[in-house]
Amino acid sequence: MEANIQPRITDETRPVWTLLDQIPDPEVPAISIVELGVIRDVQLSGKQVVVEMTPTYSGCPALKTMEDAVLAELQANGYEVNIRIVYKPAWTTDWLSEGAKAKLKAYGIAPPPRLTVKRFHPLDSDEPSRVSCPFCDSVDTKLTSQFGSTACKALYFCDGCRQPFELFKCH
Amino acid sequence: MGMNEALFTFSVRQADSALVLAQRLCEWCGHGPVLEEDIAMSNMGLDLIGQSRGYYSYAANIEGGGRSEDDLAFHRNEREFMNRCLVEQPNGDFGHTMMRSFFYSAFSALQHRELRSSTDETISGVAQKAWKELQYHARHTGQWIVRLGDGTEESHQRIQSSLDELWSFTEELFDTDRIDEQLVSEGIICDIGLLKPEWDVMVNDVLHAAGLVVPPKGYRSKGGMHGVHTEYLGHMLSEMQYLPRAYPDARW
């Protein structure tokens, strides 16, 4: 239910969304911060704009960078900007569009598998059952570490093409 | 006690436990046994810093007296910190760190699962994220405990002594006082006592799979939530708070 909430884009706010869509995700520059899903709402009155953003992870160090980029981009286009950080609903990888997933794969990052609800127990496997390699599509892959170069990625190794790759974690 | 005062205290307690454990985990940065685990510990620390920021900024908001989240983190003394004593315990070896984080994250995951339905918008917002993150932490650390307990003779013996040492700090996780009772009655927080059986099952499953034995009942820690700590917290804070205290006008 909540996981599927998509931001509302009106004809009036579309120009702002278009500007925001040009800002790359600082950690995964293949996709924009709009495609990442961290921009939750844009409210416009005249040249005053309120942008609601949400962090991917609580301690995501890229959030500040993204805020600064939003400020700079919109101010450069004559807007007065106010940024509000919202925590609800919590960001989920389900908000990544199919288009964004394709871009991730082309960039060499395996896109996140879809969320499946399960009970919480520390001994349950948290590995998606099939992760295909973004380079050769082989599913002969294994988890190297749940924690990759950034909070949102896990490290995998492909036995098909003998290459390490990153998975955008399901979250 | 007024509702705002109770909410402030609860939020700072939550933030303190998360921040102190985050600082401990980040002490590993550059010292992890392998690169992946070094990164994993810093990543878990980062999640916890994010959670603590959510609570500190809320507390600063409620107080409304000009103290910022940074003031709360860096300009309070040991006796003003209200974290549970478990999280301030020194890192020890890698397994010891995993054991400490496992106990905390299994507890905190359950607590935040319930807090998602808090009648307080901010708390339920923080909880939505924390719940997802802490499940990862509990799985990651729990699975290491099994690997170490079920590993070599030496790894088994070392993780068993970590269990022996840290077990006495686990009961305190579930301690509550009048402030909690007040917030429970308002539907703002959950009664964590009700989560203990579930925590027991999860912990026992992991320890059993690891072939470890829970030590007999003995000493138990208490008082962290009221500012009474073990000898380790003061030393940790003196390092953590050094820079903003020595250079009060330092900026990021």
Ligand SMILES: [Zn+2]
């Ligand atoms: Zn491959």
